[in-house]
Amino acid sequence: MRYTIFGESHGPAIGVTLEGVPAGLALDWDFIRAELKRRAPGQDDTSTPRREADEVEILSGVFEGRTTGTPLCAVIRNTDTRSRDYSKLRDMPRPGHADYTGQLRYGGYNDYRGGGHFSGRLTAPLVFAGAVAKLALGERGVTVTARVSNIGGISEPTPEQARARILEAKREGDSVGGCVRCTVEGMPAGRGAPDFGCNVEGIFSQYLFAIPAVKGIAFGAGFGFAAMQGSEANDPFCLEGGAVRTATNHTGGVNGGITNGMPVEFEVVFRPTPSISKPQRTVSLSAMEERELVVEGRHDPCVVLRAVPVVEAAAALAACQVLGLD
Numbered sequence: 001m002r003y004t005i006f007g008e009s010h011g012p013a014i015g016v017t018l019e020g021v022p023a024g025l026a027l028d029w030d031f032i033r034a035e036l037k038r039r040a041p042g043q044d045d046t047s048t049p050r051r052e053a054d055e056v057e058i059l060s061g062v063f064e065g066r067t068t069g070t071p072l073c074a075v076i077r078n079t080d081t082r083s084r085d086y087s088k089l090r091d092m093p094r095p096g097h098a099d100y101t102g103q104l105r106y107g108g109y110n111d112y113r114g115g116g117h118f119s120g121r122l123t124a125p126l127v128f129a130g131a132v133a134k135l136a137l138g139e140r141g142v143t144v145t146a147r148v149s150n151i152g153g154i155s156e157p158t159p160e161q162a163r164a165r166i167l168e169a170k171r172e173g174d175s176v177g178g179c180v181r182c183t184v185e186g187m188p189a190g191r192g193a194p195d196f197g198c199n200v201e202g203i204f205s206q207y208l209f210a211i212p213a214v215k216g217i218a219f220g221a222g223f224g225f226a227a228m229q230g231s232e233a234n235d236p237f238c239l240e241g242g243a244v245r246t247a248t249n250h251t252g253g254v255n256g257g258i259t260n261g262m263p264v265e266f267e268v269v270f271r272p273t274p275s276i277s278k279p280q281r282t283v284s285l286s287a288m289e290e291r292e293l294v295v296e297g298r299h300d301p302c303v304v305l306r307a308v309p310v311v312e313a314a315a316a317l318a319a320c321q322v323l324g325l326d
């Protein structure tokens with residue numbers, strides 16, 4: 001399953017074209033809507049107040065409720081835009097966001113309003129694509145689940161701790177980042193290869209780094225390996241009901257770029273939201289002078305809570321690619 005995401009945060013619509021979707025897949029709309037709702041903006045004071053219904057409109061690739069196997073195109077209308085907040089950012093790029101690099105890359109023709117194509121808003125069609133991928137994976141016994149594992153430096157926070165940390169940063173006109181841990185269960189053993197392009201960790205990483213604000217990924221024990229000895233790190237082989245398994249899963253289900261039949265497990269880190277209301281240093285690109293910038297707009301003081309279904313979506317698409325490799 002290959003996807004192309006299109007649109008801009010303040011354009012008429014955003015969407016996705018999915019190719020390689022198996023024909024005959026029944027689209028469960030209660031499930032798809034619930035997935036989009038998990039990510040949708042404007043649901044409480046830990047997220048952006050921008051309110052979007054995120055209703056999906058299918059343009060192609062679905063007939064009588066089932067996928068046709070030909071390109072599936074879905075759009076989501078943008079309805080609650082406030083572009084005036086962004087007028088000064090063309091000249092004075094926000095530190096941490098893609099205003100400066102986007103302008104360089106596209107010669108100044110990029111739509112900078114609301115972050116344009118770089119906006120976290122573009123993760124809405126990604127979640128739709130991921131929901132289709134999850135439905136296809138479900139037929140093969142593969143499930144994808146993720147959870148928050150860190151908010152603003154608090155490891156394994158309770159929902160109350162997470163909320164308190166985010167609101168504390170928000171009160172200061174600031175933001176926090178955090179981590180999401182994801183498990184893909186039911187992946188058959190023996191998929192992937194050690195080489196560039198086919199390596200399971202590499203494939204997952206490519207999909208996960210396409211999520212805005214993701215800055216790192218680690219499989220299994222991840223950076224914790226640095227403090228382990230081989231005897232602790234190795235996952236002993238064992239037999240479970242006649243099948244070869246491992247007693248622990250420090251390696252995150254992958255050895256030599258190939259699945260070993262244990263759950264594929266990884267953690268991603270999200271940077272703190274770039275758009276904060278504290279004054280920051282930037283440069284006026286027209287005057288070529290340093291300036292102070294106060295960012296306006298309606299921003300997430302932390303993207304991590306809303307990003308959990310986005311991580312699952314990216315992982316589901318990656319898992320589809322891994323399963324289609326051989």
Ligand SMILES: Cc1cc2nc3c(=O)[nH]c(=O)nc-3n(C[C@H](O)[C@H](O)[C@H](O)COP(=O)(O)O)c2cc1C
Pocket residue numbers: 048096097098115118119120121123211212213214271273274275276298299300303306307310
């Ligand atoms: C679900 C989600 C919501 C986001 N919301 C915001 C936001 O409100 N304000 C903001 O400045 N960045 C937000 N971001 C992050 C930016 O889109 C991202 O940092 C920016 O595109 C630059 O990309 P990079 O951080 O990967 O370099 C969000 C990201 C995600 C995944």
Ligand SMILES: C=C(O[C@@H]1CC(C(=O)O)=C[C@@H](OP(=O)(O)O)[C@H]1O)C(=O)O
Pocket residue numbers: 009040041048049050052081082085114115118119120121122124212297298299300
């Ligand atoms: C709208 C969404 O999030 C947006 C992501 C975002 C960014 O820079 O990433 C900036 C804000 O955009 P705006 O200033 O237009 O309100 C968020 O609201 C969404 O996720 O659906």
